[in-house]
Amino acid sequence: MTLYMKHLLIGFIGCLLVLMVVHSKLQQEQQVFQDLDNKVSNSVKLFFGEKYTQDSIQRSQLINKQLGLNNNNEQQQQQQQPTILPKPDTKRTKLWVFLNEKEGKDVLLKSSTSTTSSNKMVSNTANLINNIQSIDRRIRRGQFEQQQQKQQQSSQTSLKHQQPTKMIVNEKDLPISESIVDRIMKCDRNDAQLTVHHRIKWINAISVSLSTQTSSTVASEVLRCISGISQVDRVELVNRFYKPKFDNDNEELDKLAAHIQQENILVEADIAPRRRILSSDEQDRAFYNNTFNAATQINVPVAHSNGYNGTGVIILMMDSGYLKNHTAFAHLTFLDEYDFVDNKTDTQGPMGDPQNTHGTATLSTIGGFVPGVMVGPAYLAHYLLAKTEDTSAEYVEEEDNWIAAVQWGEERGADMLSSSLGYTDWYKYYQMDSKHAPITMAADAAAERGMTVVVSAGNSGEKGIGAPADGMNVLAIAAIDQHGNTASFSSRGPSSDGRVKPDVSALGVANFVASASDARYYTRMSGTSFACPMTGGAVALILQAHPNWTPAMVYEAITQTASHPEMADVQQGFGIVNTWAAINYVPTNLSTHDSCDTVGCSGHGGCCDGQCACAADRYGTFCQFEKVACGAECLFRGGKCVLDQFDFSYVCGDINGPSHVNQTITCDVCTDAKVDVCGVCGGAGKSCVGCDGVPFSGKVVDVCGTCGGNGACKAVVPEPDNADNKNTRLKIIIGSVIGGTGFLLIIGAIIIVAKKNRDRKGMEPFLGFPGRGYETLRTEDFEY
Numbered sequence: 001m002t003l004y005m006k007h008l009l010i011g012f013i014g015c016l017l018v019l020m021v022v023h024s025k026l027q028q029e030q031q032v033f034q035d036l037d038n039k040v041s042n043s044v045k046l047f048f049g050e051k052y053t054q055d056s057i058q059r060s061q062l063i064n065k066q067l068g069l070n071n072n073n074e075q076q077q078q079q080q081q082p083t084i085l086p087k088p089d090t091k092r093t094k095l096w097v098f099l100n101e102k103e104g105k106d107v108l109l110k111s112s113t114s115t116t117s118s119n120k121m122v123s124n125t126a127n128l129i130n131n132i133q134s135i136d137r138r139i140r141r142g143q144f145e146q147q148q149q150k151q152q153q154s155s156q157t158s159l160k161h162q163q164p165t166k167m168i169v170n171e172k173d174l175p176i177s178e179s180i181v182d183r184i185m186k187c188d189r190n191d192a193q194l195t196v197h198h199r200i201k202w203i204n205a206i207s208v209s210l211s212t213q214t215s216s217t218v219a220s221e222v223l224r225c226i227s228g229i230s231q232v233d234r235v236e237l238v239n240r241f242y243k244p245k246f247d248n249d250n251e252e253l254d255k256l257a258a259h260i261q262q263e264n265i266l267v268e269a270d271i272a273p274r275r276r277i278l279s280s281d282e283q284d285r286a287f288y289n290n291t292f293n294a295a296t297q298i299n300v301p302v303a304h305s306n307g308y309n310g311t312g313v314i315i316l317m318m319d320s321g322y323l324k325n326h327t328a329f330a331h332l333t334f335l336d337e338y339d340f341v342d343n344k345t346d347t348q349g350p351m352g353d354p355q356n357t358h359g360t361a362t363l364s365t366i367g368g369f370v371p372g373v374m375v376g377p378a379y380l381a382h383y384l385l386a387k388t389e390d391t392s393a394e395y396v397e398e399e400d401n402w403i404a405a406v407q408w409g410e411e412r413g414a415d416m417l418s419s420s421l422g423y424t425d426w427y428k429y430y431q432m433d434s435k436h437a438p439i440t441m442a443a444d445a446a447a448e449r450g451m452t453v454v455v456s457a458g459n460s461g462e463k464g465i466g467a468p469a470d471g472m473n474v475l476a477i478a479a480i481d482q483h484g485n486t487a488s489f490s491s492r493g494p495s496s497d498g499r500v501k502p503d504v505s506a507l508g509v510a511n512f513v514a515s516a517s518d519a520r521y522y523t524r525m526s527g528t529s530f531a532c533p534m535t536g537g538a539v540a541l542i543l544q545a546h547p548n549w550t551p552a553m554v555y556e557a558i559t560q561t562a563s564h565p566e567m568a569d570v571q572q573g574f575g576i577v578n579t580w581a582a583i584n585y586v587p588t589n590l591s592t593h594d595s596c597d598t599v600g601c602s603g604h605g606g607c608c609d610g611q612c613a614c615a616a617d618r619y620g621t622f623c624q625f626e627k628v629a630c631g632a633e634c635l636f637r638g639g640k641c642v643l644d645q646f647d648f649s650y651v652c653g654d655i656n657g658p659s660h661v662n663q664t665i666t667c668d669v670c671t672d673a674k675v676d677v678c679g680v681c682g683g684a685g686k687s688c689v690g691c692d693g694v695p696f697s698g699k700v701v702d703v704c705g706t707c708g709g710n711g712a713c714k715a716v717v718p719e720p721d722n723a724d725n726k727n728t729r730l731k732i733i734i735g736s737v738i739g740g741t742g743f744l745l746i747i748g749a750i751i752i753v754a755k756k757n758r759d760r761k762g763m764e765p766f767l768g769f770p771g772r773g774y775e776t777l778r779t780e781d782f783e784y
Contacts (some may be wrong), residue, residue, distance in 0.1 A: 025212050032743060036502075039234050040223050041235060041237065044095065063284065067651045093211075093237075094207050094209045094400060095207065095236065095237060095238060096205050096206075096235065096438070097184060097226060099231055099232060100204075100231055100255070100780070101177060103175075128174070129411070133413025134410060134413045135168065136413075137415060137450040137451070138169075139551045141450030141548065142168050142448070143450070143550050150548070156169055172202045172203075172204075173201065173331065174201060176199040177232075180197070184229065184232070189222050189225075192210050193211040193214070194222060195208060197400060198401075200400070200404060200407060201407070202430055203403070203438050203442060205720055207404075210222065219338060226526055239437075251512075268730075284301050286372060287372065287674050288301070288374070289372050289374065290373060290512035291374045291375055291376070293482045293507065294534055297482065297506065298507075298534060299577075299581065300377045300541070303377075303541045303579045303583060308541040308545055309377075309381075310380045310543070311380045313382070314382050314383075314412075314414050315367070315378060315384070315413045315417070315540055316383075316412075316416070317383055317386065317419075318388050318409075318418075318419040319421065320387060320388075321347050321516075322337075322359040322385055323516045327370060328368035329364070332367055332382075334382075334384075335382050335383065336412055338385075338387070339390065340386060340387060341387055341401060347387040351519075357515075358389070359385075360514050360515070361530070362529055363385075365530050366378055366534070366537045366540075373522070374513075376537055377534065377537025377541060377579070381540050384409050384414055386405035388402045399438060402439055402440040402442075403438060406442050406446050407446075409451075410449055414451055415543055416451055416536065418454045419455045419456070420455075420528070420532045420534030421455070422456045422457060422458035422465070422466035422468075427466070428638065429496055429639055430655075432469075432556075433470060443468035447473035452475070452554045454535055455468055456527060457479075457491040458491035459489045459527050459528055462636060464492055464637050465492055465502065466491065469491070469501060470496070470501065473552065474503075475503050475504065475539070475554075476530060477504060477505060477531045477532045478508070478531060478573060480505045481507070481508075481509040484563075484576060486505070486571040489526075490508065490531075491528065491571070496652040498619070498628050498629070498630065499627065499629035500574065500625060502573045503555070503558075504562050504572070504575065504576070506532075506577050507533040508530050508534075509526045510525075511526065534576050542557060542583055546583070556588060558582045560574070560585065561582045561585050562577055570633065595610035596610065596612045601623045602622050602623045602624040603623075604623040604625035616644060616646045616650070629650060630650055630651060634652035638655060640657075642658065642661050643659065643660050645660075691707035
C-alpha cells in the first residue's frame with residue numbers, strides 16, 4: 001500500500017470517528033429534547049400555540065437531517081400537527097409545576113408520631129403544623145392508620161413498653177422546597193412575567209402564571225427551562241373554564257333561578273320570636289318559618305331540641321364573596337377569612353356586588369339565624385370564610401384557588417368544609433375516580449387529616465358528577481324538592497370506578513336564603529349548592545355530638561341512616577339525610593384503632609395485615625358498600641365499560657383505552673400473594689363465589705341441579721329421547737284416544753237412557769245449569 005493510500009485511509013477513519021462522535025452527541029441531544037417535551041403536557045403545548053409546536057417539529061427535523069436520516073415524512077409530520085386551541089382573553093395563563101422531591105424528611109421522622117404528652121407532640125410538629133386546633137383534630141380524627149401500621153411493623157424496636165402513638169403528619173405535610181422554587185423563577189425570560197401564585201404541599205406542586213402577551217418563542221424557552229430542572233416532574237395547565245351566570249345546560253334551573261332571584265323578600269326581623277319552644281309542630285313552624293321544610297326533611301329540629309346546634313365546630317366555607325353584615329349573620333363568629341381570587345383579607349364586596357350573591361346564600365343556608373324567618377342547622381358554629389370563585393357575568397374559575405383554600409382552612413383548624421362548587425367541564429367522566437383531578441386529591445388529603453368534606457354533586461343532570469364529588473372520602477350531595485323527588489338538574493352518579501355517588505340528598509329546590517342585595521332581604525334559590533350546606537349543617541351537629549369521629553365514621557353514619565341505605569341509587573345515593581338518626585348511629589369502626597382483625601370485613605372480603613381486601617363488587621374500609629355496575633351512564637358520558645382482572649365491569653374507562661384493566665392487589669403479609677376475587681389473600685378465588693359466578697351471592701346448586709333453586713324437583717324426570725321412548729309415547733297416545741272415545745260413548749248411552757226414563761215419568765232434566773245464567777226447565781199447567 002502506497003503512502004498516499006495509507007494517509008487517505010487514516011483520514012477516512014478519522015472522519016468516520018468524528019461522525020460517530022457527532023452522531024452520538026446529536027442522539028443524546030435529541031433524547032434530551034424528547035425528555036423535556038415529555039414533561040410538558042400536550043394541553044400546555046396546544047395552549048401556547050402553533051409556534052411552540054412548530055419549533056419542536058423543526059428542531060426534530062433539523063436533528064434528523066444532521067444525523068442523515070430520511071426526511072420524507074416531513075410533510076406527514078406537519079399534517080399530523082395538533083389543532084391549536086385559541087388563547088383565552090385573560091391577562092395570565094396558569095400552569096401547574098409538579099415536583100418530585102421534598103426537603104425536610106428528617107423533620108418528618110421526628111414529627112410523624114405524637115405521644116400522650118400534648119406538649120411534646122406540639123414541639124415535634126411545630127415546623128409542620130402551627131395551629132393547635134389543627135393538631136388536636138388530627139390527633140382525634142386523622143386517618144393515617146395504614147401508614148402508621150406499616151411503619152410500626154417495619155420497625156425492629158419492640159413497641160410493647162412504649163406509649164401509644166398516632167401518626168398525625170406524613171410526607172404531604174412537608175413544605176414545598178423554596179430552593180426548587182427559586183430555580184424555577186430563574187427561568188423567567190423578557191416579558192414572560194413568570195409569577196408564583198400558590199404553593200400546594202399536599203400535591204407537591206406550585207401554580208405559576210405567564211403573561212398571555214408572552215410570545216410563543218419566549219414561552220417555549222421558559223417551559224424548556226422549567227422542565228429541564230431535575231426536580232420538576234411535569235408541567236400541566238391549571239384547569240379552568242368559562243361559564244355564564246347561570247348554567248346554560250339546565251334550562252329548568254336557569255328559568256327557576258331567573259324567576260326567584262328577582263324576588264326580594266323584606267323581613268322585619270325584630271318582630272320574630274327570639275327563642276325556640278319545642279312542644280308542638282305549630283311552634284316549630286313558627287321558629288323555623290321559611291326553612292321549616294328544609295330542616296324537618298333532614299330531621300334537624302329533633303337534634304336542635306336535644307342541644308345540638310354546631311357549638312364548638314369550625315366550618316370552612318368556600319364560595320364567592322359574603323355579605324357578612326346581613327342580619328342573618330349577626331350572631332356568627334368569623335375566625336378568619338381570605339380572598340383567593342384577589343389576594344386580600346376581606347371576602348366581602350360592596351353592597352349590591354354580585355360577587356356576594358352565591359356565598360351569602362350558602363352561608364345563610366348552613367348557619368343563618370333569624371328565628372321566625374329562617375334558621376340554619378349549624379347556627380352556633382364558628383366559621384372560616386374563603387372566597388375562591390369570581391362570579392362575574394363571564395368569568396374564569398381556577399382550581400388552584402380552591403385547593404389553596406382547603407389547605408389554608410385545614411391549617412387553621414377547620415373541622416369540616418362545605419363547598420357548593422362542582423367542576424364538571426374540566427375533566428372527562430372516566431377521570432371521576434378520585435385519582436385524576438388535583439382538586440379531588442386535595443379534598444381526600446383534607447379528609448385524611450380529619451376534616452369531613454361536604455360538596456355539591458353538581459347541576460349537570462345526566463352528564464354526571466364533577467370534581468371533587470368523586471372523592472373517595474367526600475360526601476357529595478344531591479338536590480331534591482320538598483316532596484323528596486330528585487331535581488332534574490341534580491348530577492347523577494356513579495363515580496367512574498363504581499362507587500355510589502351522589503352519597504346523600506337534601507333540599508335543593510326553592511330554598512329560602514339570605515339575599516346579598518340588602519342586609520334585610522331574602523330570596524329563594526335552587527341548586528345542589530343549597531343541598532350541600534343543609535347537609536353540611538347536619539354534619540356539624542354530628543361532629544358536635546361525636547367530636548372524635550373520623551370522616552369515615554361520619555360518612556358511614558350519615559349514609560347508613562339515610563332514607564334507603566339498602567337500595568342506594570345514582571340519583572339520591574343512600575337517600576335523604578336523617579340528622580338525628582345519624583347522631584345516634586354506632587359506626588362499624590367505633591374506635592380509630594379498630595381493624596378488620598376485630599370487626600371483620602362485612603362478610604365481603606378478606607382481612608390482611610389489618611386492612612380489608614374487598615371482593616370485586618365491594619368497597620369501603622370494611623367492604624361495607626356495594627359497587628354500582630358500569631352501564632348506560634358510562635356510554636352516555638363518552639366512555640366505555642372495561643373489565644377488571646376478574647371479568648367484572650365496575651369501571652368506566654377512556655373510550656380509546658384498553659378493554660381490560662389489571663388492578664391486581666398484593667398483600668405483603670402473605671409474601672406478595674395476590675388477593676383473589678373474594679378479597680382473600682392468597683386465595684384460590686372459589687371460597688365465596690356462588691354458582692352464578694358472583695362473589696358472596698350465596699347461591700348453590702340444589703338437588704335438582706338448579707343454581708339458586710329451592711330443591712323442589714318435578715315428580716317425573718324426562719328420559720332420554722330414543723326410538724323405544726318414541727314408540728312408547730305413540731302407544732300411549734293411541735290408547736288415550738281409544739279410551740277417551742269409549743268414555744264418551746258410555747256417557748252418551750247413559751244420557752239417552754236417562755232421557756227415555758224422564759219422558760216416561762215426566763221428570764225434570766237433570767242437566768240444568770243453575771247459578772250460571774241458566775234456569776232448570778219447568779212444566780207449566782195452563783187452562784185452555
